[in-house]
Amino acid sequence: MRIRRWPLLCIEWYCVRVDRSQLLKGLLDIIVLRVLETGDAYGYEILRRLRGSGFDELGDASVYGTLRRLYRSGHLSTYVQPSESGPNRKYYALTETGRKHLSGMREAWEDVSAKMQALFDSPKGQP
Protein backbone atom coordinates (compact mmCIF):
# COMPACT_ATOMS: atom_id res chain seq x y z
CA MET A 1 0.00 0.00 0.00
CA ARG A 2 2.76 2.41 0.92
CA ILE A 3 4.61 1.43 -2.21
CA ARG A 4 1.72 2.49 -4.36
CA ARG A 5 1.31 5.84 -2.65
CA TRP A 6 5.03 6.65 -2.33
CA PRO A 7 6.71 4.77 -5.15
CA LEU A 8 9.91 6.74 -5.09
CA LEU A 9 10.37 6.28 -1.39
CA CYS A 10 10.95 2.58 -1.50
CA ILE A 11 14.22 2.51 -3.38
CA GLU A 12 16.31 2.43 -0.19
CA TRP A 13 15.03 1.90 3.29
CA TYR A 14 16.91 4.81 4.84
CA CYS A 15 15.82 7.14 2.05
CA VAL A 16 12.23 6.24 2.81
CA ARG A 17 12.59 7.38 6.39
CA VAL A 18 14.18 10.70 5.53
CA ASP A 19 11.99 11.61 2.59
CA ARG A 20 8.77 10.61 4.27
CA SER A 21 9.64 12.74 7.25
CA GLN A 22 10.26 15.79 5.07
CA LEU A 23 7.13 15.17 3.03
CA LEU A 24 5.00 14.75 6.10
CA LYS A 25 6.11 18.08 7.55
CA GLY A 26 4.31 19.85 4.74
CA LEU A 27 1.21 17.77 5.36
CA LEU A 28 1.00 18.12 9.11
CA ASP A 29 -1.89 20.55 9.01
CA ILE A 30 -4.10 18.41 6.84
CA ILE A 31 -3.16 15.26 8.75
CA VAL A 32 -4.01 16.68 12.15
CA LEU A 33 -7.15 18.42 10.93
CA ARG A 34 -8.35 15.20 9.34
CA VAL A 35 -7.83 13.23 12.55
CA LEU A 36 -9.80 15.80 14.48
CA GLU A 37 -12.55 15.75 11.87
CA THR A 38 -13.24 12.20 12.95
CA GLY A 39 -13.54 13.22 16.58
CA ASP A 40 -12.16 15.49 19.28
CA ALA A 41 -8.98 14.27 20.91
CA TYR A 42 -6.19 15.33 23.24
CA GLY A 43 -2.62 15.71 22.04
CA TYR A 44 -1.14 12.34 22.80
CA GLU A 45 -4.29 10.58 21.66
CA ILE A 46 -3.96 12.21 18.23
CA LEU A 47 -0.42 10.87 17.99
CA ARG A 48 -1.58 7.41 18.89
CA ARG A 49 -4.27 7.54 16.22
CA LEU A 50 -1.70 8.62 13.67
CA ARG A 51 0.69 5.85 14.69
CA GLY A 52 -2.21 3.44 14.31
CA SER A 53 -2.66 4.72 10.77
CA GLY A 54 0.97 4.09 9.93
CA PHE A 55 2.48 7.53 10.46
CA ASP A 56 5.31 6.19 12.53
CA GLU A 57 7.69 8.98 11.57
CA LEU A 58 5.63 11.66 13.23
CA GLY A 59 6.80 12.65 16.66
CA ASP A 60 4.87 14.08 19.55
CA ALA A 61 6.56 17.45 19.16
CA SER A 62 5.39 17.74 15.56
CA VAL A 63 1.81 16.98 16.53
CA TYR A 64 1.87 19.26 19.56
CA GLY A 65 3.48 22.12 17.61
CA THR A 66 0.94 21.73 14.82
CA LEU A 67 -1.94 21.70 17.27
CA ARG A 68 -0.77 24.95 18.86
CA ARG A 69 -0.24 26.59 15.48
CA LEU A 70 -3.69 25.58 14.23
CA TYR A 71 -5.17 26.76 17.51
CA ARG A 72 -3.51 30.17 17.15
CA SER A 73 -4.87 30.39 13.62
CA GLY A 74 -8.38 29.79 14.88
CA HIS A 75 -8.80 26.42 13.18
CA LEU A 76 -9.08 24.61 16.49
CA SER A 77 -10.75 25.20 19.81
CA THR A 78 -9.91 23.54 23.12
CA TYR A 79 -11.73 22.37 26.19
CA VAL A 80 -10.62 20.53 29.29
CA GLN A 81 -12.07 17.24 30.47
CA PRO A 82 -11.25 15.28 33.58
CA SER A 83 -9.51 11.98 33.11
CA GLU A 84 -10.04 8.82 35.11
CA SER A 85 -6.42 7.80 34.87
CA GLY A 86 -4.68 11.05 35.62
CA PRO A 87 -4.79 14.82 35.29
CA ASN A 88 -7.30 16.77 33.24
CA ARG A 89 -6.83 16.58 29.50
CA LYS A 90 -7.00 19.34 26.96
CA TYR A 91 -9.12 18.26 24.04
CA TYR A 92 -8.87 19.86 20.62
CA ALA A 93 -11.87 20.28 18.33
CA LEU A 94 -12.28 21.59 14.82
CA THR A 95 -13.84 25.04 14.46
CA GLU A 96 -15.91 26.07 11.47
CA THR A 97 -12.87 27.87 10.12
CA GLY A 98 -10.87 24.71 10.60
CA ARG A 99 -13.39 22.68 8.66
CA LYS A 100 -13.26 25.10 5.75
CA HIS A 101 -9.49 25.10 5.90
CA LEU A 102 -9.40 21.32 5.85
CA SER A 103 -11.84 21.21 2.98
CA GLY A 104 -9.69 23.57 0.94
CA MET A 105 -6.50 21.67 1.76
CA ARG A 106 -8.13 18.37 0.90
CA GLU A 107 -9.13 19.63 -2.53
CA ALA A 108 -5.62 20.93 -3.11
CA TRP A 109 -4.13 17.66 -1.97
CA GLU A 110 -6.36 15.53 -4.18
CA ASP A 111 -5.57 17.75 -7.11
CA VAL A 112 -1.83 17.57 -6.55
CA SER A 113 -1.99 13.88 -5.74
CA ALA A 114 -3.87 13.08 -8.92
CA LYS A 115 -1.42 15.02 -10.99
CA MET A 116 1.53 13.38 -9.26
CA GLN A 117 0.02 9.96 -9.79
CA ALA A 118 -0.47 10.72 -13.45
CA LEU A 119 3.08 11.95 -13.65
CA PHE A 120 4.45 8.80 -12.16
CA ASP A 121 2.18 6.59 -14.19
CA SER A 122 3.34 8.17 -17.42
CA PRO A 123 6.10 6.07 -19.02
CA LYS A 124 8.42 8.99 -19.83
CA GLY A 125 7.38 11.41 -17.19
CA GLN A 126 4.99 13.24 -19.54
CA PRO A 127 1.51 13.97 -18.20
Next chain:
Amino acid sequence: MTDTPQGAADVAEYRLAVERHLADLPEPIREDLLNGLEDHLTEVAADREPGTTLEDLLGRPEAYARELRETAEIESEGRRDGFWRSVQAGLEPSVTWIRAKTEQYTASAGVGEAGEFRRKLKPGWWVLRGLAAAALVYYLIAGGAVLVTLPVLSEGIVQLLVFAVMALPFVWLSLRLGAMSEQWGIGRRRLVALGGVVLVWLGLLPYATLPSLYGPDYGQSFVADFEDPNEGVTNIYPYTEDGEPLAGVYLFDQDGNPLWIGDPDACDRLHEDPFGAEGYSDEAVPTPDPLEEGSYDEAEYGYLYPLCDSDPWPTDEASGLPVPEDSGASGPTGEQATEPVDPGGEQSTAPAEDSTPSPEPTE
Protein backbone atom coordinates in the same frame (compact mmCIF):
# COMPACT_ATOMS: atom_id res chain seq x y z
CA MET B 1 1.97 9.02 37.05
CA THR B 2 2.41 12.73 37.47
CA ASP B 3 0.47 12.64 40.69
CA THR B 4 3.77 11.85 42.32
CA PRO B 5 6.26 14.59 43.01
CA GLN B 6 8.82 12.64 41.03
CA GLY B 7 6.51 12.54 38.01
CA ALA B 8 5.86 16.27 38.24
CA ALA B 9 9.58 16.87 38.61
CA ASP B 10 10.27 14.80 35.50
CA VAL B 11 7.78 16.83 33.53
CA ALA B 12 9.15 20.14 34.80
CA GLU B 13 12.70 19.07 34.10
CA TYR B 14 11.87 17.90 30.60
CA ARG B 15 10.01 21.13 29.87
CA LEU B 16 12.93 23.22 31.07
CA ALA B 17 15.33 21.27 28.93
CA VAL B 18 13.11 21.83 25.90
CA GLU B 19 12.76 25.51 26.71
CA ARG B 20 16.48 26.00 26.72
CA HIS B 21 16.62 24.92 23.11
CA LEU B 22 13.81 27.21 21.96
CA ALA B 23 15.41 30.51 22.89
CA ASP B 24 15.65 31.64 19.28
CA LEU B 25 11.97 31.29 18.47
CA PRO B 26 9.85 34.42 18.08
CA GLU B 27 8.46 35.47 21.42
CA PRO B 28 4.71 34.91 20.84
CA ILE B 29 5.24 31.46 19.37
CA ARG B 30 7.64 30.37 22.08
CA GLU B 31 5.33 31.73 24.73
CA ASP B 32 2.39 29.81 23.34
CA LEU B 33 4.34 26.59 22.92
CA LEU B 34 5.83 26.66 26.38
CA ASN B 35 2.68 27.74 28.17
CA GLY B 36 0.84 24.64 27.09
CA LEU B 37 3.78 22.29 26.97
CA GLU B 38 3.79 21.30 30.60
CA ASP B 39 0.11 20.35 30.49
CA HIS B 40 0.73 18.37 27.36
CA LEU B 41 3.72 16.58 28.85
CA THR B 42 1.65 15.82 31.91
CA GLU B 43 -0.94 14.14 29.70
CA VAL B 44 1.77 12.14 27.97
CA ALA B 45 3.31 11.15 31.28
CA ALA B 46 -0.09 9.99 32.53
CA ASP B 47 -0.35 7.59 29.59
CA ARG B 48 3.10 6.08 29.89
CA GLU B 49 3.77 2.61 31.15
CA PRO B 50 5.13 2.23 34.67
CA GLY B 51 8.90 2.34 34.73
CA THR B 52 9.24 4.37 31.55
CA THR B 53 10.44 7.92 31.44
CA LEU B 54 9.43 10.83 29.26
CA GLU B 55 12.65 10.44 27.36
CA ASP B 56 11.71 6.85 26.57
CA LEU B 57 8.46 8.07 25.06
CA LEU B 58 9.47 11.34 23.46
CA GLY B 59 13.22 11.11 22.92
CA ARG B 60 15.80 13.54 24.19
CA PRO B 61 14.60 17.07 24.98
CA GLU B 62 16.89 18.70 22.42
CA ALA B 63 15.49 16.48 19.66
CA TYR B 64 11.97 17.25 20.86
CA ALA B 65 12.73 20.98 20.82
CA ARG B 66 14.24 20.74 17.33
CA GLU B 67 11.13 19.05 16.03
CA LEU B 68 8.92 21.57 17.80
CA ARG B 69 10.87 24.45 16.34
CA GLU B 70 10.66 23.06 12.83
CA THR B 71 6.91 22.73 13.17
CA ALA B 72 6.49 26.21 14.57
CA GLU B 73 8.74 27.81 12.01
CA ILE B 74 6.54 26.72 9.14
CA GLU B 75 4.49 29.72 10.11
CA SER B 76 7.11 32.04 11.54
CA GLU B 77 9.30 31.92 8.43
CA GLY B 78 6.47 33.36 6.43
CA ARG B 79 5.97 36.22 8.84
CA ARG B 80 9.55 37.25 9.37
CA ASP B 81 10.60 40.00 7.02
CA GLY B 82 13.73 39.89 4.97
CA PHE B 83 15.73 42.26 7.13
CA TRP B 84 15.35 40.34 10.37
CA ARG B 85 15.85 37.06 8.61
CA SER B 86 19.14 38.31 7.21
CA VAL B 87 20.15 39.68 10.63
CA GLN B 88 19.40 36.36 12.25
CA ALA B 89 21.24 34.50 9.52
CA GLY B 90 24.23 36.81 9.92
CA LEU B 91 24.36 36.33 13.67
CA GLU B 92 23.75 32.62 13.61
CA PRO B 93 27.41 31.56 13.17
CA SER B 94 28.46 33.78 16.08
CA VAL B 95 25.65 32.54 18.29
CA THR B 96 26.46 28.96 17.44
CA TRP B 97 30.13 29.54 18.17
CA ILE B 98 29.39 31.19 21.51
CA ARG B 99 27.08 28.36 22.49
CA ALA B 100 29.67 25.76 21.56
CA LYS B 101 32.39 27.55 23.50
CA THR B 102 30.13 27.95 26.50
CA GLU B 103 29.39 24.24 26.43
CA GLN B 104 33.10 23.47 26.22
CA TYR B 105 33.85 25.84 29.05
CA THR B 106 31.39 24.34 31.49
CA ALA B 107 32.07 20.79 30.39
CA SER B 108 35.83 21.20 30.83
CA ALA B 109 35.21 22.60 34.31
CA GLY B 110 33.37 19.41 35.17
CA VAL B 111 29.95 20.99 35.71
CA GLY B 112 28.21 19.50 32.69
CA GLU B 113 26.12 21.32 30.10
CA ALA B 114 25.97 25.11 30.24
CA GLY B 115 22.20 25.13 30.43
CA GLU B 116 22.21 22.61 33.24
CA PHE B 117 24.85 24.60 35.09
CA ARG B 118 22.82 27.78 34.69
CA ARG B 119 19.82 25.99 36.15
CA LYS B 120 21.86 24.91 39.17
CA LEU B 121 22.98 28.50 39.72
CA LYS B 122 19.44 29.81 39.84
CA PRO B 123 18.87 29.29 43.60
CA GLY B 124 22.10 31.18 44.26
CA TRP B 125 20.81 34.07 42.20
CA TRP B 126 17.52 33.98 44.08
CA VAL B 127 19.35 34.17 47.41
CA LEU B 128 21.42 37.11 46.17
CA ARG B 129 18.26 38.85 45.00
CA GLY B 130 16.69 38.39 48.43
CA LEU B 131 19.79 39.73 50.15
CA ALA B 132 19.78 42.75 47.86
CA ALA B 133 16.15 43.44 48.72
CA ALA B 134 16.94 43.15 52.42
CA ALA B 135 19.95 45.42 52.03
CA LEU B 136 17.86 48.02 50.27
CA VAL B 137 15.15 47.96 52.92
CA TYR B 138 17.76 47.99 55.66
CA TYR B 139 19.34 51.02 54.12
CA LEU B 140 16.02 52.80 53.70
CA ILE B 141 15.00 52.08 57.27
CA ALA B 142 18.37 52.80 58.84
CA GLY B 143 19.20 55.62 56.46
CA GLY B 144 18.08 58.36 58.82
CA ALA B 145 19.88 56.88 61.80
CA VAL B 146 22.84 55.56 59.93
CA LEU B 147 25.16 58.27 61.18
CA VAL B 148 24.49 57.18 64.73
CA THR B 149 24.16 53.44 64.41
CA LEU B 150 26.55 52.27 61.75
CA PRO B 151 29.83 53.40 63.27
CA VAL B 152 28.87 51.53 66.42
CA LEU B 153 27.36 48.46 64.83
CA SER B 154 30.07 48.09 62.26
CA GLU B 155 32.55 47.55 65.03
CA GLY B 156 31.17 44.13 65.86
CA ILE B 157 29.10 41.24 64.69
CA VAL B 158 25.88 42.88 65.83
CA GLN B 159 25.23 44.55 62.53
CA LEU B 160 25.75 41.31 60.66
CA LEU B 161 23.38 39.42 62.93
CA VAL B 162 20.70 42.08 62.71
CA PHE B 163 20.97 42.10 58.95
CA ALA B 164 20.95 38.28 58.74
CA VAL B 165 17.75 38.04 60.76
CA MET B 166 16.16 40.78 58.73
CA ALA B 167 17.24 39.18 55.45
CA LEU B 168 15.66 35.79 56.16
CA PRO B 169 12.11 36.68 55.08
CA PHE B 170 13.38 38.52 52.02
CA VAL B 171 15.45 35.56 50.92
CA TRP B 172 12.49 33.27 51.53
CA LEU B 173 10.26 35.49 49.39
CA SER B 174 12.85 35.59 46.64
CA LEU B 175 13.21 31.80 46.67
CA ARG B 176 9.45 31.42 46.60
CA LEU B 177 9.17 33.83 43.70
CA GLY B 178 11.89 31.98 41.84
CA ALA B 179 10.22 28.62 42.32
CA MET B 180 6.85 30.00 41.23
CA SER B 181 8.26 31.80 38.21
CA GLU B 182 9.56 28.50 36.89
CA GLN B 183 5.98 27.76 35.92
CA TRP B 184 5.42 31.11 34.23
CA GLY B 185 5.86 32.09 30.63
CA ILE B 186 9.14 33.34 29.29
CA GLY B 187 7.87 36.93 29.14
CA ARG B 188 6.95 37.10 32.80
CA ARG B 189 10.13 35.32 33.81
CA ARG B 190 12.23 37.83 31.88
CA LEU B 191 10.38 40.61 33.64
CA VAL B 192 11.16 39.00 37.01
CA ALA B 193 14.81 38.57 36.03
CA LEU B 194 15.05 42.21 34.97
CA GLY B 195 13.46 43.27 38.24
CA GLY B 196 16.00 41.15 40.08
CA VAL B 197 18.91 42.81 38.32
CA VAL B 198 17.55 46.26 39.13
CA LEU B 199 16.96 45.20 42.72
CA VAL B 200 20.50 43.92 43.14
CA TRP B 201 21.85 47.10 41.63
CA LEU B 202 19.75 49.29 43.88
CA GLY B 203 20.42 47.09 46.88
CA LEU B 204 24.16 47.34 46.55
CA LEU B 205 24.34 50.95 45.38
CA PRO B 206 23.71 52.59 48.78
CA TYR B 207 26.49 50.57 50.36
CA ALA B 208 28.91 51.63 47.69
CA THR B 209 28.43 55.27 48.76
CA LEU B 210 27.71 54.63 52.41
CA PRO B 211 31.17 55.57 53.76
CA SER B 212 30.33 59.21 53.08
CA LEU B 213 27.63 58.92 55.74
CA TYR B 214 29.84 57.48 58.43
CA GLY B 215 31.14 60.80 59.57
CA PRO B 216 33.44 63.65 58.70
CA ASP B 217 36.60 61.56 58.62
CA TYR B 218 35.09 58.82 56.47
CA GLY B 219 33.51 61.44 54.29
CA GLN B 220 36.75 63.28 53.75
CA SER B 221 38.69 60.21 52.84
CA PHE B 222 35.91 59.01 50.58
CA VAL B 223 35.59 62.34 48.80
CA ALA B 224 39.33 62.69 48.60
CA ASP B 225 39.52 59.43 46.72
CA PHE B 226 37.32 60.74 43.97
CA GLU B 227 37.50 64.54 43.80
CA ASP B 228 40.59 65.72 45.58
CA PRO B 229 40.89 69.43 44.81
CA ASN B 230 44.60 69.23 45.60
CA GLU B 231 45.25 66.28 43.38
CA GLY B 232 48.81 66.36 42.12
CA VAL B 233 50.10 68.52 45.00
CA THR B 234 52.78 66.56 46.80
CA ASN B 235 54.24 69.16 49.13
CA ILE B 236 53.68 72.70 50.49
CA TYR B 237 56.34 75.40 50.73
CA PRO B 238 55.00 78.35 52.68
CA TYR B 239 56.56 81.79 52.37
CA THR B 240 55.98 85.08 54.11
CA GLU B 241 55.04 88.10 52.02
CA ASP B 242 58.68 89.08 52.26
CA GLY B 243 59.74 85.92 50.50
CA GLU B 244 60.99 84.36 53.68
CA PRO B 245 60.52 80.60 53.66
CA LEU B 246 58.45 79.21 56.46
CA ALA B 247 58.99 75.73 57.83
CA GLY B 248 57.08 73.88 60.48
CA VAL B 249 53.64 74.99 59.37
CA TYR B 250 50.24 73.40 59.95
CA LEU B 251 47.41 74.16 57.53
CA PHE B 252 43.76 74.41 58.52
CA ASP B 253 40.57 75.16 56.68
CA GLN B 254 37.94 77.70 57.71
CA ASP B 255 36.45 75.24 60.20
CA GLY B 256 39.71 74.51 61.89
CA ASN B 257 40.07 71.07 60.29
CA PRO B 258 43.56 70.15 59.11
CA LEU B 259 44.20 70.14 55.37
CA TRP B 260 45.67 66.86 54.29
CA ILE B 261 47.69 67.84 51.28
CA GLY B 262 50.51 65.77 49.91
CA ASP B 263 51.67 62.32 50.71
CA PRO B 264 54.52 61.64 53.14
CA ASP B 265 55.11 58.28 51.51
CA ALA B 266 55.99 60.04 48.27
CA CYS B 267 58.96 61.82 49.88
CA ASP B 268 62.44 60.65 49.09
CA ARG B 269 63.39 61.50 52.62
CA LEU B 270 60.87 62.20 55.31
CA HIS B 271 61.03 63.96 58.62
CA GLU B 272 61.06 61.66 61.53
CA ASP B 273 57.40 62.39 62.00
CA PRO B 274 55.31 64.02 59.25
CA PHE B 275 52.96 65.33 61.93
CA GLY B 276 55.68 67.17 63.69
CA ALA B 277 55.35 65.46 67.04
CA GLU B 278 59.09 65.15 67.36
CA GLY B 279 60.67 67.36 64.80
CA TYR B 280 59.03 70.75 65.42
CA SER B 281 57.98 72.96 68.17
CA ASP B 282 54.26 73.48 68.28
CA GLU B 283 54.36 76.99 69.59
CA ALA B 284 52.58 78.17 66.49
CA VAL B 285 49.52 76.19 67.43
CA PRO B 286 48.27 77.59 70.67
CA THR B 287 45.34 75.41 71.60
CA PRO B 288 45.06 72.64 72.44
CA ASP B 289 48.55 71.63 73.29
CA PRO B 290 49.37 68.76 70.94
CA LEU B 291 52.20 67.46 73.07
CA GLU B 292 50.37 67.49 76.31
CA GLU B 293 51.20 64.33 78.25
CA GLY B 294 52.50 62.79 75.07
CA SER B 295 49.00 62.37 73.73
CA TYR B 296 49.58 64.07 70.47
CA ASP B 297 46.58 63.75 68.23
CA GLU B 298 47.95 63.70 64.75
CA ALA B 299 44.55 64.01 63.11
CA GLU B 300 43.93 67.28 64.89
CA TYR B 301 46.69 69.27 63.21
CA GLY B 302 47.52 67.31 60.09
CA TYR B 303 50.89 67.25 58.42
CA LEU B 304 53.71 69.62 59.20
CA TYR B 305 54.87 71.44 56.07
CA PRO B 306 57.06 71.15 54.16
CA LEU B 307 56.53 67.44 54.28
CA CYS B 308 59.77 66.20 52.82
CA ASP B 309 63.15 66.75 54.29
CA SER B 310 65.25 66.63 51.17
CA ASP B 311 63.22 68.42 48.49
CA PRO B 312 64.71 71.74 47.41
CA TRP B 313 62.58 74.80 47.88
CA PRO B 314 61.17 76.14 44.65
CA THR B 315 62.78 79.14 43.02
CA ASP B 316 60.84 82.23 42.05
CA GLU B 317 61.20 81.30 38.41
CA ALA B 318 59.55 77.99 38.98
CA SER B 319 57.00 79.01 41.54
CA GLY B 320 56.25 82.62 40.69
CA LEU B 321 56.99 83.71 44.22
CA PRO B 322 56.49 87.42 44.91
CA VAL B 323 59.69 89.35 44.61
CA PRO B 324 59.85 92.60 46.59
CA GLU B 325 59.95 95.70 44.38
CA ASP B 326 62.45 97.40 46.59
CA SER B 327 64.85 95.22 48.41
CA GLY B 328 65.72 97.92 50.90
CA ALA B 329 62.34 98.52 52.45
CA SER B 330 60.24 95.45 52.39
CA GLY B 331 62.47 92.59 53.27
CA PRO B 332 64.83 90.12 51.74
CA THR B 333 65.94 90.28 48.17
CA GLY B 334 64.83 87.93 45.48
CA GLU B 335 68.04 86.04 45.91
CA GLN B 336 67.22 85.40 49.50
CA ALA B 337 63.74 84.26 48.67
CA THR B 338 64.76 81.86 46.00
CA GLU B 339 67.68 80.32 47.71
CA PRO B 340 67.03 76.74 48.64
CA VAL B 341 66.51 76.35 52.32
CA ASP B 342 67.03 73.37 54.47
CA PRO B 343 63.81 72.98 56.47
CA GLY B 344 65.66 71.30 59.22
CA GLY B 345 68.31 73.94 59.45
CA GLU B 346 68.60 77.29 61.08
CA GLN B 347 66.26 79.00 58.68
CA SER B 348 63.45 76.66 59.50
CA THR B 349 62.56 78.32 62.70
CA ALA B 350 58.93 78.93 63.35
CA PRO B 351 57.67 82.36 62.33
CA ALA B 352 56.74 84.97 64.82
CA GLU B 353 53.65 84.30 66.80
CA ASP B 354 51.70 87.22 65.39
CA SER B 355 52.28 86.06 61.82
CA THR B 356 51.09 82.52 62.34
CA PRO B 357 47.56 81.45 61.57
CA SER B 358 45.80 80.66 64.77
CA PRO B 359 42.87 78.54 63.92
CA GLU B 360 40.45 77.60 66.58
CA PRO B 361 39.41 74.05 65.91
CA THR B 362 35.76 73.52 66.34
CA GLU B 363 36.27 70.40 68.36
